[in-house]
Amino acid sequence: QKEVEQNSGPLSVPEGAIASLNCTYSDRGSQSFFWYRQYSGKSPELIMFIYSNGDKEDGRFTAQLNKASQYVSLLIRDSQPSDSATYLCAVNTPSGGYQKVTFGTGTKLQVIP
């Protein structure tokens, strides 16, 4: 079982719809969770992070965390063609006195105009 799993996609949604990106992780000790967006040919950029169970909203983006189910998701409301990118989930897990970061392989999102 991979430490952090994401569906590779592509996930296609029409413009204006809600895009839902999912990520599961294997280590119950994981403490913090991050979503990055990576445009083709560019480096990943941080969208948002979440530490506590529940929802965290930032503009059109909402991160959802359920530690009991070991599940974190990213919702993008009113999806725009400019949101078309690969979304990477990252998980921080305590390891030997520091935080070890593990990335998923990413989900490719296509927003259709």
Added chain:
Amino acid sequence: KAGVTQTPRYLIKTRGQQVTLSCSPISGHRSVSWYQQTPGQGLQFLFEYFSETQRNKGNFPGRFSGRQFSNSRSEMNVSTLELGDSALYLCASSLGDPVGNTIYFGEGSWLTVV
């Protein structure tokens, strides 16, 4: 506040040569990690340095090495380059704290091996 700076941005090398990539982290960040990303592939973790010490290493051959200096700047070196080493090499920095370890990426160094 300046972001993570990587140099060079683009380079072309010949098989068998070696290459050194440089990374300057965000001011105050003591942890620097390196990743390799090939077309269509996810991020492959190379290694992480914190306060000049390598504290985590991925599954790459010994041709890949790195170091960190006292000012937290880091370099990675790839010796005896192979065609398969062509990739985007990303450097990421963070505070390296036990909690809230948010990492930020540089723009990357594109390496082409011919």
